[in-house]
Amino acid sequence: MVERHHFSESVEMYLKTIAEHSAVGEVVPVTALAEDLLISTVSASEMVHKLEAQGLVQHLPYKGVRLTAEGARRANIVLRRHRLWERFLTDQLGLSWEKAYEFACELEHATDEVVVDALSKFLGSPESCPHGNPIPSADGEVDPPEGVCLVDMAPGESGSIVCIQNPSPGLLQYVEEKDLRPGTKLQINAVEPFEGPISVSLGSERLSLGRKVAGHIIVAVE
Amino acid sequence: MVERHHFSESVEMYLKTIAEHSAVGEVVPVTALAEDLLISTVSASEMVHKLEAQGLVQHLPYKGVRLTAEGARRANIVLRRHRLWERFLTDQLGLSWEKAYEFACELEHATDEVVVDALSKFLGSPESCPHGNPIPSADGEVDPPEGVCLVDMAPGESGSIVCIQNPSPGLLQYVEEKDLRPGTKLQINAVEPFEGPISVSLGSERLSLGRKVAGHIIVAVE
DNA sequence: GCCTAATATAAGGTATACCTAACTTATAGT
DNA sequence: ACTATAAGTTAGGTATACCTTATATTAGGC
Numbered sequence: 211m212v213e214r215h216h217f218s219e220s221v222e223m224y225l226k227t228i229a230e231h232s233a234v235g236e237v238v239p240v241t242a243l244a245e246d247l248l249i250s251t252v253s254a255s256e257m258v259h260k261l262e263a264q265g266l267v268q269h270l271p272y273k274g275v276r277l278t279a280e281g282a283r284r285a286n287i288v289l290r291r292h293r294l295w296e297r298f299l300t301d302q303l304g305l306s307w308e309k310a311y312e313f314a315c316e317l318e319h320a321t322d323e324v325v326v327d328a329l330s331k332f333l334g335s336p337e338s339c340p341h342g343n344p345i346p347s348a349d350g351e352v353d354p355p356e357g358v359c360l361v362d363m364a365p366g367e368s369g370s371i372v373c374i375q376n377p378s379p380g381l382l383q384y385v386e387e388k389d390l391r392p393g394t395k396l397q398i399n400a401v402e403p404f405e406g407p408i409s410v411s412l413g414s415e416r417l418s419l420g421r422k423v424a425g426h427i428i429v430a431v432e
Numbered sequence: 433m434v435e436r437h438h439f440s441e442s443v444e445m446y447l448k449t450i451a452e453h454s455a456v457g458e459v460v461p462v463t464a465l466a467e468d469l470l471i472s473t474v475s476a477s478e479m480v481h482k483l484e485a486q487g488l489v490q491h492l493p494y495k496g497v498r499l500t501a502e503g504a505r506r507a508n509i510v511l512r513r514h515r516l517w518e519r520f521l522t523d524q525l526g527l528s529w530e531k532a533y534e535f536a537c538e539l540e541h542a543t544d545e546v547v548v549d550a551l552s553k554f555l556g557s558p559e560s561c562p563h564g565n566p567i568p569s570a571d572g573e574v575d576p577p578e579g580v581c582l583v584d585m586a587p588g589e590s591g592s593i594v595c596i597q598n599p600s601p602g603l604l605q606y607v608e609e610k611d612l613r614p615g616t617k618l619q620i621n622a623v624e625p626f627e628g629p630i631s632v633s634l635g636s637e638r639l640s641l642g643r644k645v646a647g648h649i650i651v652a653v654e
Numbered sequence: 655g656c657c658t659a660a661t662a663t664a665a666g667g668t669a670t671a672c673c674t675a676a677c678t679t680a681t682a683g684t
Numbered sequence: 685a686c687t688a689t690a691a692g693t694t695a696g697g698t699a700t701a702c703c704t705t706a707t708a709t710t711a712g713g714c
Contacts, residue, residue, distance in 0.1 A: 220701065241661075253702055255662060272661055272710060303550035313547050320542035325535050328525035442671065463691075475672055477692060494680055494691055 219319040222288045223247060224257055225266060226318075228277055229285035230376040237274035283350035290346040291318040291326050293339035298329060300340045307340055307382040323348070341382065342373025342392030342428075358431055360398075360408065360424040368397035369431040377426055388417060390427065441541040444510045445469060446479055447488060448540075450499055451507035452598040459496040505572035512568040513540040513548050515561035520551060522562045529562055530605040545570070563604065564595025564614030564650075579650040582620075582630065583643055590619035591653040599648055610639060612649060 217225070227246050231238040244254035258275055261267040266281035277285055295317045299310035321329075327348055330336070338344050346352040357372040371394045374385055385391070389412065399409040399416070407418045419427075439447070449468050453460040466476035480497055483489040488503035499507055517539045521532035543551075549570055552558070560566050568574040579594040593616045596607055607613070611634065621631040621638070629640040641649075 218700075239661090249701090250703065251661075252663085252704080257701080299547065299550075303547065303554055305546070305550060309546060313544050316542040316544065317539065317547075320538040322535050322538065324527070324531060325521065325525065325539075328521075328527060332525055440670075461691085471671090472673065473691075474674080474693080479671080 217284065220257070221261065221266075222284075222319055224261060225277065225281055225285035226288045226292070228267065228275055229282060229289060232277060232282075237270060237276050239274040240269075243275070286346035286350040286352055287348075288318055289343075289352075290348070290350070291321045293343060293345045294326060294329050294333065294336070295321070296339045296341075297333050297336050297345075301333070307386040308379045310340065311377065311382050312379050338373065338392065340391075341377060341385070342371065343375065344373075355428055356430065357428040360410075360419070360427040360429050361421055363398045363401075363408075363429060363431065365398050365400050367431055368395065369429040370395045372428040372430050375426050375428055381423065381426060384423065385427075389415075390417075396429070439506065442479070443483065443488075444506075444541055446476075446483060447499065447503055447507035448510045448514065450489065450497055451504065451511060454499060454504075459492060459498050461496040462491075465497070508568035508572040508574055509570075510540055511565075511574070512570070512572070513543045515565060515567045516548060516551050516555065516558070517543070518561045518563075519555050519558050519567075523555070528605070529608040530601045532562065533599065533604050534601050560595065560614070562613075563599060563607070564593065565597065566595075577650055579652045582632075582641070582646040582649040582651050585620045585623075585630075585651060585653065587620050587622050589653055590617065591651040592617045594650040594652050597648050597650055603645065603648060606645065607649075611637075612639075618651070 224243065224247070227243055228238050231242060231246075240254050240258055241251055243258070244251040247254065258267060258269050261275075261281070262269050265278055266284060267275045267277055269275050292314045295314035296307075296310045299305045299313055300307065303310075305313070330345075330348075336345060342355065344352050344355055355372050355375070357369075363369075371390060371392055373392055374382070374390070377385075394412055397411045399411055401408050405421050407420055408424050409416065409418050411417075446465065446469070449465055450460050453464060453468075462476050462480055463473055465480070466473040469476065480489060480491050483497075483503070484491050487500055488506060489497045489499055491497050514536045517536035518529075518532045521527045521535055522529065527535070552567075552570075558567060564577065566574050566577055577594050577597070579591075585591075593612060593614055595614055596604070596612070599607075612618075616634055619633045621633055623630050627643050629642055630646050631638065631640050633639075
């Protein structure tokens, strides 16, 4: 008995944002939402109440928000649309990761289920977006990607990139340029203390990554 | 010096609607707009004032509205997006004319110029939508389709369908089903008086079309 | 246990794009 | 020329999703 309401673009953006953050931690501070969505904390707070009233999120005051099962399902449906459009925009139209991300954010709110499903089929039912995030099923299910965050790896460890999680346009431009893409093999050379950079090798290439960037990269350790 | 503002979905719908009507006549009554957009005449009237203030339309009181050069350009850019999406949705995703129309109406407002241009290239720079309407250029230029409206043809005349103008979802379902598509050859058998039906032959097929339907069909007379 | 910084709420406001009801004005047909 | 009807306006209202300013509450570091 899949619900068929459709939500406003705003609501979808909130749900998507919470879902993307949840992938990292668990409870998402309302402040983080406001920052991501470029709105005031007051507005974010207001909306959180509305979402709670609709049973889409659970608000833990002074802690943050968490998606309910239904909220997660709706968020995943938005993510499905987003990631399928990203595939189309990069693979078929030849746009950069950054541009594809940006434009998928617009298209995702204007896409009927019928179109998404046809698009998925057209693309050969891909299982992940260009930067490796899994594409939820039509009914809003996904398994979280398996792997370890690059910031949690120790010097000497190696593996291959699974995905770039919860990215922003700027970050995508950077990682695409540096060839940090799903499947790329890497090895940790050093982890500098005091929140310092992480030095990695990609084949013969050497890179020094900041924690901010590394925090978005998920690796399958070998 | 192409203007870069982007308009709200509402404004785009008004411009598109006026443009589609203008193709038929010239001045579009505000009432007709309200009817098409399923809003009250008061709301349509209000919006017409706003569009006039922005220099997009000219309002001739008690007559109707007409697009300015700039308004026509903006409308054509929306039509370009609409018709390219229609091509994609029918040709690549396999949707019906009716569904493609419906979903193109959503996507057209969420599509950046960069995406439209890439989409056009991807589709092989098509010159018309699935039902034959010309696709405006990126800078908002189009030549109106050449041909005569089916209602203005006389018995005995024949030709081939150029396009289905200014359609609605229901109409599209009907004409697709009846195989009234661009290129289809037809001959007028009879035109019944008192706004009666028009009898046409498509090959060995015989069809009796109402004036409402015939009014949307443009034919290149041979 | 106290206090500050983070978080939340309250109050009032803006813009967009709709609505209904009531009223006015102009056009077109007789 | 008159009048019915179509077209337009005015006034007041709704919902969404933002905003700022000000105030209250709580959690965590000391």
